[in-house]
Amino acid sequence: MPLITDTAHAFLPYPDVPVLHAGTGPLAGLCFGVKDLFDVAGYPTGGGQPLVLAMSGIKTKTAPAVQQLLDAGAKFVGKTVTDELAFSMNGNNAHFGAPINGAAPERISGGSSSGSASAVSNNLCDFALGSDTGGSVRAPANHCGLYGIRPTHGRISLAGVLDLAPSLDTCGYFARDVDTFARVSSVLLGEDPVAMPTNIRLLKPLDIWSMLSEDVAVAQAKPLARTEAALGKAVEMRVILDNPDSLYWHFRHIQGHEAWTVHGPWIERFCPPLGPGIAERFAWSKTVTDEQFAEASVYRKRFKKHLADVLGADGVLVMPTAADIAPLKSDGGEALESYRNRSIQMLCLAGLSGFAQISLPLGQRLGAPLGLSLLGPAGSDMRLVRLAQQIANTA
Numbered sequence: 388m389p390l391i392t393d394t395a396h397a398f399l400p401y402p403d404v405p406v407l408h409a410g411t412g413p414l415a416g417l418c419f420g421v422k423d424l425f426d427v428a429g430y431p432t433g434g435g436q437p438l439v440l441a442m443s444g445i446k447t448k449t450a451p452a453v454q455q456l457l458d459a460g461a462k463f464v465g466k467t468v469t470d471e472l473a474f475s476m477n478g479n480n481a482h483f484g485a486p487i488n489g490a491a492p493e494r495i496s497g498g499s500s501s502g503s504a505s506a507v508s509n510n511l512c513d514f515a516l517g518s519d520t521g522g523s524v525r526a527p528a529n530h531c532g533l534y535g536i537r538p539t540h541g542r543i544s545l546a547g548v549l550d551l552a553p554s555l556d557t558c559g560y561f562a563r564d565v566d567t568f569a570r571v572s573s574v575l576l577g578e579d580p581v582a583m584p585t586n587i588r589l590l591k592p593l594d595i596w597s598m599l600s601e602d603v604a605v606a607q608a609k610p611l612a613r614t615e616a617a618l619g620k621a622v623e624m625r626v627i628l629d630n631p632d633s634l635y636w637h638f639r640h641i642q643g644h645e646a647w648t649v650h651g652p653w654i655e656r657f658c659p660p661l662g663p664g665i666a667e668r669f670a671w672s673k674t675v676t677d678e679q680f681a682e683a684s685v686y687r688k689r690f691k692k693h694l695a696d697v698l699g700a701d702g703v704l705v706m707p708t709a710a711d712i713a714p715l716k717s718d719g720g721e722a723l724e725s726y727r728n729r730s731i732q733m734l735c736l737a738g739l740s741g742f743a744q745i746s747l748p749l750g751q752r753l754g755a756p757l758g759l760s761l762l763g764p765a766g767s768d769m770r771l772v773r774l775a776q777q778i779a780n781t782a
């Protein structure tokens with residue numbers, strides 16, 4: 388069983404193995420969970436898939452990102468459930484269950500970092516590690532009322548972590564409060580590699596905001612006003628290159644092609660049982676051609692330069708994290724897939740550019756949390772964390 392009482396089905400029931408941590412340090416007194424994609428010495432790494440778990444063996448080395456936290460004094464309390472092979476945003480693993488959303492129990496927790504978001508939102512640990520490829524930290528942060536980050540691609544080591552789509556994969560994390568979030572950020576991110584300008588330009592991408600339904604746009608009005616009160620009036624502009632369909636499909640083609648490259652040979656050799664949605668997603672990924680991947684890669688380079696030019700050194704986008712609050716658990720597969728696709732159109736900006744994005748738990752609708760995001764240029768991660776603190780401290 389996990390090292391704590393798990394009331395939310397957030398942790399995997401692995402046998403307890405002592406994981407040493409420093410007695411002192413900047414994270415002393417805090418405890419954390421780790422998504423079951425990250426290696427922890429003494430534990431298997433299952434990736435949310437029974438055959439991967441069976442083939443894993445017990446790991447002898449701890450992933451560097453986890454070790455950084457242990458060396459900073461944080462206490463490891465268990466490995467958290469992940470959506471199967473991290474290829475979902477729903478938070479419902481057909482083999483290991485659905486972790487409970489601590490902020491809205493009747494709604495999904497979101498994935499694929501479902502267990503990590505659940506553990507933090509249910510007060511089972513102070514913070515938790517996740518991974519974000521297409522939104523797997525930002526969407527659960529939106530759903531569960533948490534601070535969550537997708538860092539600049541490559542900012543935090545993914546050594547000792549199972550891949551999904553390596554050119555998109557990042558190591559992220561969750562916390563309930565901004566000060567804990569900032570403490571963890573200081574350890575994992577360090578200082579930004581380039582000093583950022585003192586003043587920022589807050590930018591409101593109208594083409595992203597126009598994707599919201601009227602009810603969601605109304606719910607985002609107060610979070611936006613609070614952000615502008617802290618950071619200044621946002622300048623309206625447009626950010627999508629070509630059109631939303633190009634943005635969406637080029638992202639999907641890169642993710643699908645890489646996911647099949649990573650997992651396809653293993654899937655075809657062993658024919659593992661894959662849960663609903665996961666099986667279909669991998670089957671579609673197999674159909675992505677090398678030509679589609681090449682075309683998408685060219686688009687990605689164009690988009691990254693375009694967004695870098697829009698942001699410059701001082702620009703920060705303020706935008707909805709996802710299409711809406713978390714869907715209900717009772718929603719059918721078609722409704723969940725529609726929600727996923729609408730959200731990816733927003734979430735893929737950071738994925739395609741490789742830039743940093745933080746989701747802040749500033750809003751709510753129908754009694755459920757609703758996140759608002761800040762997205763900055765490459766390497767601006769700690770600056771975004773400090774801006775999040777500034778917003779949190781503005782009434």
